Amino acid sequence: MARIAIIGDGPAGLSAALFLAKNGHDATVFGKDETAMHYAMLHNYLGVEDITGSEFQARARAQVEGLGATLLDAEITELAVDGDAFRITTSEGTSERADYIVLAAARPGAKLATQLGIEAPKDGIPTDDEQLTSVDRVYAVGRIARQHRSQAIISAGAGAVAALDILSREAGEEFADWDSPPSED
Numbered sequence: 001m002a003r004i005a006i007i008g009d010g011p012a013g014l015s016a017a018l019f020l021a022k023n024g025h026d027a028t029v030f031g032k033d034e035t036a037m038h039y040a041m042l043h044n045y046l047g048v049e050d051i052t053g054s055e056f057q058a059r060a061r062a063q064v065e066g067l068g069a070t071l072l073d074a075e076i077t078e079l080a081v082d083g084d085a086f087r088i089t090t091s092e093g094t095s096e097r098a099d100y101i102v103l104a105a106a107r108p109g110a111k112l113a114t115q116l117g118i119e120a121p122k123d124g125i126p127t128d129d130e131q132l133t134s135v136d137r138v139y140a141v142g143r144i145a146r147q148h149r150s151q152a153i154i155s156a157g158a159g160a161v162a163a164l165d166i167l168s169r170e171a172g173e174e175f176a177d178w179d180s181p182p183s184e185d
């Protein structure tokens with residue numbers, strides 16, 4: 001079981017946490033529920049009709065916790081490499097180690113990326129197609145990687161992309177999180 005620290009609790013971070021926790025990993029989301037979603041009225045999230053961003057967040061947070069992720073009401077102030085893992089420190093001075101980091105903190109998270117030596121230009125942290133940054137095992141998802149043209153569904157999709165890469169690496173083979181309905185017989 002890998003330990004994954006997800007920094008940021010908007011749709012990008014919660015989506016990464018959903019896939020990781022659902023598949024048995026130790027996923028912790030850090031954030032204070034101060035996402036831009038609280039200003040949004042969604043009419044453009046596929047499969048979900050007319051929902052406030054706040055209601056969307058409440059449902060998403062409950063769903064992710066129900067699947068076993070931990071949501072911590074905390075702001076992260078420092079990231080560092082710690083041996084073969086990473087150390088994540090909160091504004092209250094507590095810290096935890098993680099095997100992977102998923103940066104989902106929108107623009108305020110850029111300074112955290114630079115602490116790990118990751119370049120963070122204003123228009124977004126560069127990543128590869130799996131949302132991996134220039135530092136191995138550190139991903140950037142959602143608005144932190146794509147400052148402009150930001151949409152909730154794009155952030156959620158990016159979180160899922162990063163999670164699938166982590167799940168594939170941990171499984172040692174390509175991984176897809178596919179389920180089917182129970183058969184009727």
Ligand SMILES: Cc1cc2nc3c(=O)[nH]c(=O)nc-3n(C[C@H](O)[C@H](O)[C@H](O)COP(=O)(O)OP(=O)(O)OC[C@H]3O[C@@H](n4cnc5c(N)ncnc54)[C@H](O)[C@@H]3O)c2cc1C
Pocket residue numbers: 007008009010011012013030031032033034035036037038039040041042043044053074075076077104105106108109112141142143144150151152153155
């Ligand atoms: C007025 C308005 C209306 C909008 N309407 C729509 C709409 O109709 N449809 C749509 O698709 N999108 C809409 N959006 C955009 C939508 O809100 C964003 O696309 C979405 O919130 C991006 O998700 P994200 O997870 O990438 O980042 P965010 O939702 O911004 O989440 C980032 C989270 O990280 C947290 N964070 C930051 N720094 C730290 C730290 N150091 N430690 C811990 N946590 C940290 C933040 O507090 C925040 O909770 C709207 C936005 C606004 C402002």
